[in-house]
Amino acid sequence: MEPQRAPALRRLLPPLLLLLLSLPPRARAKYVRGNLSSKEDWVFLTRFCFLSDYGRLDFRFRYPEAKCCQNILLYFDDPSQWPAVYKAGDKDCLAKESVIRPENNQVINLTTQYAWSGCQVVSEEGTRYLSCSSGRSFRSVRERWWYIALSKCGGDGLQLEYEMVLTNGKSFWTRHFSADEFGILETDVTFLLIFILIFFLSCYFGYLLKGRQLLHTTYKMFMAAAGVEVLSLLFFCIYWGQYATDGIGNESVKILAKLLFSSSFLIFLLMLILLGKGFTVTRGRISHAGSVKLSVYMTLYTLTHVVLLIYEAEFFDPGQVLYTYESPAGYGLIGLQVAAYVWFCYAVLVSLRHFPEKQPFYVPFFAAYTLWFFAVPVMALIANFGIPKWAREKIVNGIQLGIHLYAHGVFLIMTRPSAANKNFPYHVRTSQIASAGVPGPGGNQSADKAFPQHVYGNVTFISDSVPNFTELFSIPPPTTSAGKQVEETAVAAAVAPRGRVVTMAEPGAASPPLPARFPKAADPGWDGPTPPYQPLVPQTAAPHTGFTEYFSMHTAGGTAPPV
Template identity: 30%
Template structure:
């Protein structure tokens, strides 16, 4: 029967180290306790994987003066007012303990702390549902966007676009690095990098349309008509991007054509970019009436201009080199926009009926 179990560990390195706990367990498993050991030979190293020690032996190693034991019971004495235990009804009116609180850690050097749960008098073993949070930062700044319900779909699109572009740039670098050595490179890596880059661009264009519409900025819902238009545009845009790649592989004559932008799908993408840019400006203009601090994004209109310059001004022997560099630079600049003014919480556009009534 297990009456002592390891939970987690954390290295507290600053004077602002904080340990927070939120634990639920049935009353018939009382009295459970949290044990906190630090990384010395006479504490954690002395008790872990030492089968000769009982649960009581592992508890006696801890110094009560250091408050290294937290009794999870309403009758226990806590060293701060923010810690408490209460009895609640859970799972068909079964009585449970709910214990929550925090501890602060101060030390002269970074130190590993190990957390365990135990009940040395139990005949039933251990059972608990727990949440532990260990931080070294100020509590006011350690919240993640997901915990704050700020991980919007626009942020997720942005992250996915960044990820695809990062992988594409890495593969492209590997190809050209090898190309500089043997004159052949790795065509397969270059092909996959081009596909991932198109995914990145399409996701970013979709992100711009959602921002232009004010989604998660000034509104929690996009109309059905606008959603259909965006889906149709993005689908067409993505298909043309893939056709441009396929055109280069299947139809291109390398004796006459030097870059994939010299194709019918590429010219269709130019017109589609111009149309999308005008539509984006109109959406942004409408949205800025409600949100005047919103900034413009300049990446969207750059693509048709770059393609026109590449096809009609640049010499063909420098075309691909310059386009790849400029394209990578523009995508990098566009993804580093400092103003990303999301001010609608995720729960606000999940609960759409409530938002509409308000």
């Protein structure tokens, strides 16, 4: 039985999805336009990470002449510049302007006296406006974040219609991208192609496993996680492709891609915990208490992911370069990841203690995914404190996709249906799970949870073109007692030599008569000579001819000679 999902989670997901898709898009520079009206005398507009040589700002500003004179201020990410003035409550407008270096041309006076602003007076419906159209190039020793603010110190507020295009070079792959986003589109396209290959390989392996009755629920979950990952990367590529074209993109497509990315992660995490508990490997069912714990944990994890996306969209300050995990919800996800690893360790150790013969699977499985469990928290900490902000987004994107590729690639290799694969986990057929889960006599439910220790069926992968003759002679289980079902393959694997078939007689059935050692003892009317004494020697089988050699009968009293 598959662990039941919480009904409340299914009811919550549709409204949460609609809420996320309806969130207003955040201004991310590149192409920015708006109409500002504020009583403040200093306001942040946008930010962009320019290349060291090819950065370019083209702008068009318009405001009433009565509001003259306003300034565009250009700050960069040096500690003495933007970090020193943004959200500095002890600095007024003049103090914030004082950190600007005039020799660096960091001030654009929106007046007709400043020739580089391109301003001129225009009249419209009896109102005089200052309309400014020009541009500015950016050069620095390295890629830098630049922050654009509007100021009018000592005035009566700010009013401005603005339109800005911020670019890096003229190439399709760089023009509208901030320098910290370079390579994201190419990386996503590359990983999309790789994950499409993984998904098709998983489907092919699933087809082979289904033909051998080994396509279990956990492998279906792996296929689903790979498929959702492909959809996520597809939507990311659509978003970044549109963004590269117009500098705007569709924020709803990006949010949908993030939701699918998180869904793939959650499906894969649930699959790992289930495999650690032995589901479909050493047991056919998860206990009711275990199902409840899984449902509660996955619901909590899902809600935390949703809260993280909402927090990022609504509460992240656009004036600061922040990473996804730099929030309470992000640190909560790291805590849940650590808790999941502790649960995973306990589940694997319990499974190994009861089923030590599964070590070829569980030992590399545990070692490989221990690295995966710690990769996400370590990546978050490194991104928060170890990667420069002007390069963080592209590096984190590559690392995150690499972690997902590692997880899916390792599982695909460990579950490949090959006779040379010593780590293959599934040895109980899907048709055997039902019989293994039937309650024992007296309604004992302990039989629901674990497979018999050696019910692994045919552990070798026989070519589909060669008939498996050992499966032609199976005896259906009796219908009178569910607790006495007989599994032919299990008995054959535990008792009979390889290549032989052993059938079972019903308990209590009469045994065939043994051949008499003396004819007269069997027939009192025998008049012939009595043969000399011959000891009873077990008969041997005929030489192997390539197929099943003989059939023997097991009875309650023992094994009869071959007939």
